[in-house]
Amino acid sequence: MENFVYNTPTKVYFGRGYEKQVGSIIKEYGFKKIMIQYGKESVKKSGLYDIVINSLNENGIEWVEMGGVEPNPKITFVREAVKLAKQEEVELILAVGGGSALDSCKYTALGAKADCDVWDFSMGKRKPQDALKVACVLTMSAAGSEMSNSAVLTNLELNMKKGCTTEFNRCLFAICNPELTFSVNKYQTACGVVDIMSHTLERYFTDYPDTEPTDSISESILKAVMCAGTIAVENPLDYEARATIMWSSSLSHNGLTGCGRENALPVHQFEHALSGEFDYVAHGAGLAVLFPAWAKWIYKYKPQRFARLARNVFGVNEEDDLKASLLGIEKMSEYFKSIGMPTTLRELNVPKESIERLVELCTYGYTRTVKSYVSMGAKEMKEIFELSY
Amino acid sequence: MENFVYNTPTKVYFGRGYEKQVGSIIKEYGFKKIMIQYGKESVKKSGLYDIVINSLNENGIEWVEMGGVEPNPKITFVREAVKLAKQEEVELILAVGGGSALDSCKYTALGAKADCDVWDFSMGKRKPQDALKVACVLTMSAAGSEMSNSAVLTNLELNMKKGCTTEFNRCLFAICNPELTFSVNKYQTACGVVDIMSHTLERYFTDYPDTEPTDSISESILKAVMCAGTIAVENPLDYEARATIMWSSSLSHNGLTGCGRENALPVHQFEHALSGEFDYVAHGAGLAVLFPAWAKWIYKYKPQRFARLARNVFGVNEEDDLKASLLGIEKMSEYFKSIGMPTTLRELNVPKESIERLVELCTYGYTRTVKSYVSMGAKEMKEIFELSY
Numbered sequence: 155m156e157n158f159v160y161n162t163p164t165k166v167y168f169g170r171g172y173e174k175q176v177g178s179i180i181k182e183y184g185f186k187k188i189m190i191q192y193g194k195e196s197v198k199k200s201g202l203y204d205i206v207i208n209s210l211n212e213n214g215i216e217w218v219e220m221g222g223v224e225p226n227p228k229i230t231f232v233r234e235a236v237k238l239a240k241q242e243e244v245e246l247i248l249a250v251g252g253g254s255a256l257d258s259c260k261y262t263a264l265g266a267k268a269d270c271d272v273w274d275f276s277m278g279k280r281k282p283q284d285a286l287k288v289a290c291v292l293t294m295s296a297a298g299s300e301m302s303n304s305a306v307l308t309n310l311e312l313n314m315k316k317g318c319t320t321e322f323n324r325c326l327f328a329i330c331n332p333e334l335t336f337s338v339n340k341y342q343t344a345c346g347v348v349d350i351m352s353h354t355l356e357r358y359f360t361d362y363p364d365t366e367p368t369d370s371i372s373e374s375i376l377k378a379v380m381c382a383g384t385i386a387v388e389n390p391l392d393y394e395a396r397a398t399i400m401w402s403s404s405l406s407h408n409g410l411t412g413c414g415r416e417n418a419l420p421v422h423q424f425e426h427a428l429s430g431e432f433d434y435v436a437h438g439a440g441l442a443v444l445f446p447a448w449a450k451w452i453y454k455y456k457p458q459r460f461a462r463l464a465r466n467v468f469g470v471n472e473e474d475d476l477k478a479s480l481l482g483i484e485k486m487s488e489y490f491k492s493i494g495m496p497t498t499l500r501e502l503n504v505p506k507e508s509i510e511r512l513v514e515l516c517t518y519g520y521t522r523t524v525k526s527y528v529s530m531g532a533k534e535m536k537e538i539f540e541l542s543y
Numbered sequence: 544m545e546n547f548v549y550n551t552p553t554k555v556y557f558g559r560g561y562e563k564q565v566g567s568i569i570k571e572y573g574f575k576k577i578m579i580q581y582g583k584e585s586v587k588k589s590g591l592y593d594i595v596i597n598s599l600n601e602n603g604i605e606w607v608e609m610g611g612v613e614p615n616p617k618i619t620f621v622r623e624a625v626k627l628a629k630q631e632e633v634e635l636i637l638a639v640g641g642g643s644a645l646d647s648c649k650y651t652a653l654g655a656k657a658d659c660d661v662w663d664f665s666m667g668k669r670k671p672q673d674a675l676k677v678a679c680v681l682t683m684s685a686a687g688s689e690m691s692n693s694a695v696l697t698n699l700e701l702n703m704k705k706g707c708t709t710e711f712n713r714c715l716f717a718i719c720n721p722e723l724t725f726s727v728n729k730y731q732t733a734c735g736v737v738d739i740m741s742h743t744l745e746r747y748f749t750d751y752p753d754t755e756p757t758d759s760i761s762e763s764i765l766k767a768v769m770c771a772g773t774i775a776v777e778n779p780l781d782y783e784a785r786a787t788i789m790w791s792s793s794l795s796h797n798g799l800t801g802c803g804r805e806n807a808l809p810v811h812q813f814e815h816a817l818s819g820e821f822d823y824v825a826h827g828a829g830l831a832v833l834f835p836a837w838a839k840w841i842y843k844y845k846p847q848r849f850a851r852l853a854r855n856v857f858g859v860n861e862e863d864d865l866k867a868s869l870l871g872i873e874k875m876s877e878y879f880k881s882i883g884m885p886t887t888l889r890e891l892n893v894p895k896e897s898i899e900r901l902v903e904l905c906t907y908g909y910t911r912t913v914k915s916y917v918s919m920g921a922k923e924m925k926e927i928f929e930l931s932y
Contacts, residue, residue: 155782157557160554160555161554166547366787367763367787367791370763371760374756378759397544397803398544401756410799413557413790414790
């Protein structure tokens with residue numbers, strides 16, 4: 155087991171009705187003025203917006219708001235938010251939404267305490283030294299951002315999507331009511347399931363020896379989320395399934411599944427290039443295409459590990475490790491397909507000639523890009539994108 | 544899934560060598576003066592004491608110390624420590640040891656910020672309103688106290704062992720180096736394994752429907768710790784086994800295995816009566832005797848749950864739930880025996896006539912004592928103690 159630091163300070167209020175307590179929770183922390191960020195009008199239509207605002211008002215919390223966070227949130231929006239946060243001297247940035255709202259809020263919180271442009275954090279030019287506190291009322295199970303230390307931002311001028319990992323990105327608290335995800339449609343639900351699986355799988359396949367209890371816990375989360383994913387796609391109002399997905403989402407990305415291994419996400423790096431270049435591609439859909447391709451390329455360097463996954467998670471009954479690995483990867487693709495996910499770049503309408511550009515985006519700002527069982531350069535990345543076509 | 548609040552603020556530094564950084568970690572938090580507590584001279588013989596002191600001195604941290612924390616730590620010791628902590632105005636209480644040192648430190652931290660006697664917290668007469676910060680350099684895998692919100696204290700005047708659960712009991716940080724447990728002897732290692740299993744099992748058997756991913760994660764932890772336990776008892780220097788036990792210990796008792804269920808520990812309540820009355824009884828040994836007795840008494844009220852454990856953790860292959868339950872409980876006892884644990888009260892030299900007194904201690908200060916599938920009064924408790932004889 156490799157040395158690790160486990161830091162999950164986020165206090166999670168999980169279950170029905172906690173969104174009504176958001177004002178009193180914030181009051182308990184002693185904050186007086188906050189900024190709320192949310193995406194589209196759906197939080198208003200659902201009534202969640204009113205619940206949050208009423209709770210803030212009842213508890214005497216002042217607030218300003220920035221609505222309109224887009225999927226794959228944009229740096230232009232964050233720059234505006236930073237300006238407003240500084241001007242209004244808010245103390246906490248509250249996301250009411252999913253991973254995108256949280257990405258935007260995390261970058262806003264970093265920017266509000268910095269004297270540089272926030273893109274410097276994405277490009278590694280500057281390291282965050284301070285930040286406002288961030289919290290959320292979660293409406294989507296996917297990114298695991300509610301407990302993670304990561305955030306990612308899209309810069310359309312550069313056609314780039316790049317993240318920043320820092321402990322300042324950990325939410326102070328997260329309100330997670332599975333009912334708030336009832337209205338997430340089938341496609342987005344499935345995208346979330348793939349994202350959660352990918353957070354777990356990518357850590358599972360970092361290059362370390364078997365590590366218990368981490369590996370078995372990861373397998374447990376994978377099986378639970380797959381089973382619940384099938385149910386939730388069929389019946390969006392199934393509370394238990396939504397709850398299993400929501401809690402698995404937090405656990406898959408808060409560090410637990412990387413303990414004694416590593417918290418690296420090689421396939422996410424590929425996918426950020428993809429949805430950075432093609433803004434309409436949903437992150438989870440991109441992962442559903444890219445993960446099996448990455449796996450098919452790399453399994454031969456660690457067949458015993460891929461075979462373990464195949465046997466313990468995908469029920470593969472095959473003694474030969476190489477054969478078992480491939481069967482497992484096939485079953486994974488089949489599962490993604492069964493919940494309505496694409497399995498090729500072609501299905502995502504990505505032109506084949508854009509692969510060169512995707513490879514370039516993958517490697518931008520790095521020398522040796524993708525940490526895996528083998529070092530991957532541009533040639534290897536190209537092969538993986540081609541496998542996914 | 545039941546609503547829950549998940550709060551694990553403890554920053555865990557897990558792995559080789561972190562104990563050398565204790566001074567710099569404390570300095571980073573901004574503390575200037577601390578109290579150290581430890582048990583017997585073993586931390587001095589092992590060299591750990593010197594490592595900690597040197598690190599504190601190098602980083603300019605002032606310290607006072609209280610050595611001599613006993614197993615099942617005593618209130619008389621804590622009262623002295625509280626006095627010293629107040630007098631010296633220390634800001635942090637650092638345990639260098641295992642669960643006992645941590646119990647003592649947690650109560651000291653509560654007492655140092657209170658104007659009442661700490662026993663009031665055990666008896667529920669007062670609720671903690673504030674506390675000093677607590678942290679630890681862990682030398683034993685068992686209690687899970689390094690991430691838990693619980694502490695327990697023995698009052699020899701009253702022959703009682705009673706705990707206090709409060710979020711103030713969560714450590715600020717925990718340094719967990721599995722190498723520091725290499726010197727724990729076979730018996731104590733086995734006691735630790737039973738304690739860890741019991742923290743997981745007791746939550747697993749709280750009266751709620753199946754809850755994923757919590758249930759599967761619990762089963763993963765149980766299997767991992769049982770396998771590592773067998774190895775560590777045979778080969779105390781096996782780093783991987785020691786690491787698996789140590790990390791499982793933290794996860795079993797930090798709340799993770801109770802998410803969506805409940806963090807109640809009914810069998811611990813029995814055991815605290817036992818080792819409160821018989822100070823020489825090791826907590827884990829008491830649990831090894833009492834858990835299977837409790838299970839044999841109660842399984843008939845929830846056979847499907849006991850059968851699930853039997854099949855998923857103990858490899859029982861039996862379709863009938865009642866039969867599978869009993870086979871599972873038998874296998875559990877066999878496992879305890881295989882790592883050198885007692886399986887009856889008789890083996891612990893507990894006189895049969897003391898059962899009445901144990902029942903009395905179990906119910907003291909409570910109306911309906913033990914939360915389980917059925918409400919348990921003195922009659923039922925007596926039956927369980929008799930089953931364990």
